[in-house]
Amino acid sequence: MKIKVDDQLIEKLQRLALVEINDNEKEIIKNDISKILEFFNKINELNLENVDPLFHPISQGKLRKDEIKTPLDRDSALQNVKRKENGYIIGPSTVE
Numbered sequence: 001m002k003i004k005v006d007d008q009l010i011e012k013l014q015r016l017a018l019v020e021i022n023d024n025e026k027e028i029i030k031n032d033i034s035k036i037l038e039f040f041n042k043i044n045e046l047n048l049e050n051v052d053p054l055f056h057p058i059s060q061g062k063l064r065k066d067e068i069k070t071p072l073d074r075d076s077a078l079q080n081v082k083r084k085e086n087g088y089i090i091g092p093s094t095v096e
Contacts, residue, residue, distance in 0.1 A: 005030050005033050005037065007026065007030075010026050010030055010033075013029075074087055
């Protein structure tokens with residue numbers, strides 16, 4: 001499938017991303033998107049018939065076994081908290 005990278009596409013992406021793009025940036029973005037799509041087109045040309053899909057980038061990952069553990073109770077989780085109130089952690093104010 002060939003995607004046409006033009007001003008109409010960039011304006012649609014601008015609306016979807018809720019950003020403002022000036023004319024100079026539009027040209028840069030059009031060029032970058034074109035390069036990305038060219039790269040994916042090259043990948044699509046490869047014969048990947050006998051290649052198994054990877055579900056993890058490291059084939060022999062060091063993963064721990066899934067074990068069911070009981071979670072901390074509220075009192076244990078809050079025992080080292082400096083500021084707490086009614087069973088909740090009191091954090092710094094984010095609004096002045």
